[in-house]
Amino acid sequence: MALLFGARLASHANVTLLGTWPEGLKALRAHGVRLLEADGSEHQVDVAASDDPAECAGATMAIVLVKSWQTARVAAQLSQCLDPEGVALTLQNGLGNLEILQQALGAERAAIGATTTGASVIGPGHVRAGGGGPIHLGRHARLEPLADLIRLAGFVVDLADDLQSLLWGKLAINAGINPLTAILRVPNGKLVEIALARALMESAAVETSMVASSLGVSLPYDDAAAAAVDVAVRTAKNHSSMLQDILRGAPTEIDAISGAVARRAEALGISAPVNWTLWHLVRAMVDSSAGEKV
Numbered sequence: 001m002a003l004l005f006g007a008r009l010a011s012h013a014n015v016t017l018l019g020t021w022p023e024g025l026k027a028l029r030a031h032g033v034r035l036l037e038a039d040g041s042e043h044q045v046d047v048a049a050s051d052d053p054a055e056c057a058g059a060t061m062a063i064v065l066v067k068s069w070q071t072a073r074v075a076a077q078l079s080q081c082l083d084p085e086g087v088a089l090t091l092q093n094g095l096g097n098l099e100i101l102q103q104a105l106g107a108e109r110a111a112i113g114a115t116t117t118g119a120s121v122i123g124p125g126h127v128r129a130g131g132g133g134p135i136h137l138g139r140h141a142r143l144e145p146l147a148d149l150i151r152l153a154g155f156v157v158d159l160a161d162d163l164q165s166l167l168w169g170k171l172a173i174n175a176g177i178n179p180l181t182a183i184l185r186v187p188n189g190k191l192v193e194i195a196l197a198r199a200l201m202e203s204a205a206v207e208t209s210m211v212a213s214s215l216g217v218s219l220p221y222d223d224a225a226a227a228a229v230d231v232a233v234r235t236a237k238n239h240s241s242m243l244q245d246i247l248r249g250a251p252t253e254i255d256a257i258s259g260a261v262a263r264r265a266e267a268l269g270i271s272a273p274v275n276w277t278l279w280h281l282v283r284a285m286v287d288s289s290a291g292e293k294v
Contacts, residue, residue: 173231
């Protein structure tokens with residue numbers, strides 16, 4: 001996702017990708033982002049790339065697109081380089097990312113949004129654009145210039161007042177799609193084609209919406225199952241971020257997605273068996289392949 005956003009934004013701003021993957025940073029410095037579009041065309045976009053926050057000093061805008069388990073590290077880096085009047089926007093999966101950023105940066109420098117836009121890493125510095133989707137942004141005093149920039153980059157942006165609705169709306173879709181694609185090792189669209197997989201996807205999404213409702217949160221759509229199916233169809237060829245993590249033997253965001261749903265359900269004294277099962281299945285997959293590239 002960082003490669004996709006970096007490539008799209010580079011025509012409208014000075015973009016630096018701050019990361020830790022040595023091979024990725026080397027490729028970006030040598031060739032920029034290689035972006036394979038959905039229509040099969042490919043082009044190269046020059047961007048700056050660094051693992052040193054000092055090289056981003058004075059940044060007025062940041063988009064946080066790392067895995068949820070990396071948020072604390074990024075928050076510490078941004079505390080070193082984000083301008084005092086700047087803003088960091090999280091478009092990450094799962095729950096808890098905004099709170100981590102707020103703790104490190106202050107509420108005035110941390111904003112949140114949600115998107116179902118997809119992208120798949122092909123190799124270091126090389127990305128395939130997945131299905132598009134709107135970017136919903138929570139209203140924030142400092143966010144308008146970044147929202148305008150994201151629009152210029154070709155994304156559809158919608159401003160919303162209810163942050164929890166945004167978070168849980170995306171969480172329900174992620175809970176339906178990501179764990180199953182990781183377990184079955186299939187692209188998103190296969191979940192719609194396989195009847196039993198579709199039933200599980202819909203159940204996980206609906207279960208998540210029920211937990212949200214118990215917390216007094218209304219989702220930004222009426223039917224969680226239909227929303228998950230819609231995103232799976234629109235991003236049919238995309239490999240979810242969780243599937244990509246499993247395939248390269250990396251940590252996943254399952255604790256912040258299915259795990260977050262199951263834990264909140266337990267705290268409420270209700271049951272979320274589908275999310276609980278998907279959570280433990282993915283954790284078991286990761287544990288069973290520890291130290292191996294799956």
